[in-house]
Amino acid sequence: MSDALQELPPPALPPEIAALLQRLHRLAPLEEADVAQVAALARQAPRETGPRQELRAEGIRGAPLLLLSGWACRIRILPDGRRQIVSFLLPGDIIGRQQPSLAELCSIASLTRLRHVDASPLFVATPEGGLARALHALALQDVAQLRDQVVRLGRQMAHERLASLLLEFEARLGAAGLAGDGRFAMPLTQEVLADALGLSVVHLNRTLQQLRREGLIALKGRVVTLRQTAALRAIADWQPPPQLPD
Numbered sequence: 001m002s003d004a005l006q007e008l009p010p011p012a013l014p015p016e017i018a019a020l021l022q023r024l025h026r027l028a029p030l031e032e033a034d035v036a037q038v039a040a041l042a043r044q045a046p047r048e049t050g051p052r053q054e055l056r057a058e059g060i061r062g063a064p065l066l067l068l069s070g071w072a073c074r075i076r077i078l079p080d081g082r083r084q085i086v087s088f089l090l091p092g093d094i095i096g097r098q099q100p101s102l103a104e105l106c107s108i109a110s111l112t113r114l115r116h117v118d119a120s121p122l123f124v125a126t127p128e129g130g131l132a133r134a135l136h137a138l139a140l141q142d143v144a145q146l147r148d149q150v151v152r153l154g155r156q157m158a159h160e161r162l163a164s165l166l167l168e169f170e171a172r173l174g175a176a177g178l179a180g181d182g183r184f185a186m187p188l189t190q191e192v193l194a195d196a197l198g199l200s201v202v203h204l205n206r207t208l209q210q211l212r213r214e215g216l217i218a219l220k221g222r223v224v225t226l227r228q229t230a231a232l233r234a235i236a237d238w239q240p241p242p243q244l245p246d
Contacts, residue, residue, distance in 0.1 A: 028133035070114035
């Protein structure tokens with residue numbers, strides 16, 4: 001942990017902001033000014049969005065938001081109603097473009113009830129500072145997640161796709177302090193998972209049952225447990241999120 005995080009008195013921050021601080025610090029060391037800039041987000045009153053709501057339409061500009069809680073997604077809907085979930089947005093993620101002058105490439109929709117605040121204050125960071133480097137690392141991870149989604153849909157079999165996505169969830173939720181020992185909450189329907197993985201709901205259900213029968217995962221309600229992480233990584237050819245060089 002950097003001297004800035006060690007020397008500051010423990011701030012009375014909401015747990016979501018405190019978790020974001022730790023996540024950003026793991027990506028690039030934060031200085032005292034960086035910590036204060038992130039902590040200032042706690043002064044905002046969070047806004048709420050209900051489930052199955054469009055936060056931003058494709059082609060629309062808007063300020064970036066920090067997702068405090070809940071799950072959302074980037075999505076494309078074809079004229080006949082078919083939809084493709086391009087990526088998921090999880091607690092601690094930035095919703096929208098980091099440069100508000102750029103239009104959204106996909107629609108952004110809530111999957112559950114969301115709590116979020118304006119993330120614009122983060123993006124006035126000094127370009128060479130720790131916060132700017134950490135935000136750049138977050139953007140690189142977004143690119144890596146898009147790469148993984150392209151590979152899933154283009155070349156992987158159904159069980160490989162599902163294993164890859166579950167490993168992604170575990171890694172990203174772990175970075176936000178919301179997963180441990182391979183266990184995490186996943187508030188998604190099988191229809192949503194199918195729309196992300198390019199499968200029918202029937203095929204998705206069969207694939208889930210296959211991974212359960214093989215002892216690779218366990219499902220209880222909305223909680224997923226990855227029981228054989230190494231085997232899942234081998235199946236999915238999983239690569240951890242990229243980090244910035246020291």
